[in-house]
Amino acid sequence: MRGEQRPVVAVYALGMQRSDVTRDDGTWVGLSLDVQDRHQPELCVLSAGPRLLVSQLSRPVLLAVVEEPLQGVDFWRTDGYRSFVPPLRADVGRALSGSLERWAHRFAQYLDDSPGSPLHEGRWLLSCESPLQRWRHADTSHAEYWSSMLVEGHPDGYIDWFLHSTSWEVLPLRPMPGPGDSRVRAYRKQVREGMLPPVLLWWVSGLDCHLILDGHARLAAAIAESIEPPLLQLHRTVSHDDLAARIDDAVGSYEYELARFAELRAIHGPTVPDGAVTAGPQLVRLLHDLHTAEQPTWAWPLPGGEGQWRRTAHEVTVGKGWLRA
Template sequence: MDLLFDVAPAPGRRPPLRFEVTGGRMLMIRQGDEPVLLGRVDDGHYGVDYARTGRYRSPVPPLRAAHAAAVAVDGGATWWARWAHHFRSELSDSGSGPLHEGRWVLTSRVPRLRTRWQLCSADQGYVDYEGDWPVLPLRTPAGPSDGRVKAYRKQARDGSLPPVLLWWAS
């Protein structure tokens, strides 16, 4: 299931959360004027050396358990559609996300998902995207004893855990 939507032109405006690529195989993800991820494409291989800066702030505010439980009612395709509309609204209203002029899609399908996801939890390292497709969080993931993680476990048990919002870039 997909939610397609268009973002109107905003002349002279760059998206607040964006990729920037330079010569010498260097790339950066910025949020406003702040670099949040630095990378260098590995010459001759399929990977990137990366370093997170710790400056990323999510354009989607934290989800409260009561809101997640309300959206989880009924399940099925309508569950996904409600979450897609929620994320679209939050990304459109935030002013700090990746949306820019053009057509966007929120989908329940993950592009080119291999047998498993590779979660890159270190603040710096190497991502090999020749095998499994890596998921590179823009902030350091919370540890297993963090209160958020405990709350997510509870939501998973009671069937109200929200979906993961991934920004896929080819």
């Protein structure tokens, strides 16, 4: 069925199974990552009511408070985040240039092997398709668009859910380097040579935005050169255990609709459509969502609750008066 996406070509690693997700025409969409035996990860979201803490290797990375009534998020970003992706040498970029599929397999290995990764048990998608790539107006340059999608502010700032409803901005986990930064200059050269490695994003539903896991300088280079940055987006999807049951439900609904239209045709004649025109595309959309749609990000209860969150906030922001935390 056209448009359907399905995983093929499984690759096994300790604790994780990787499967390529393709359309029925063979177009590569991303990697399905089925992770087992990994509970709370070393990069995770901890919650105490509306107060969130993103922690990496027990270091606070981002403090956040969801504003009532769900208008946005006040945040404080520390300097504690460290990318789990090792520096990408130019010869590696040259070898993998033009192939997001090959880059995805490499990043999947880093996600699986390296400390500080957000992967935990369940099913994930590492995809080359992101809604961020669909919203740029034709009259807006890539530099203007991607600059506008970056959440500003360091160390503190605000994710405005009201003004940017469903636009799912990009929140850097450290300050973005300027166009004159040595790493940015090196990546700008790779942009011009067509070999820029992708930016790795993590969709976090509790913040309603993407966090940059790796590629701050690469994104800055793409903006400086006004090109669309190559992206790989990581997010949770429907778990493997639930997937088969939900597919069965979707196919059952499709078959029910065809049977219903068949009964109507038996009564009223061939002028009644057979139902496939409406039920078929609906099934394709359901299967697409089951394989690729974002599922809410897991958050673990913060030990010590709100009191511990406030103590952490006080230690991180002492003397700054942030939210009088």
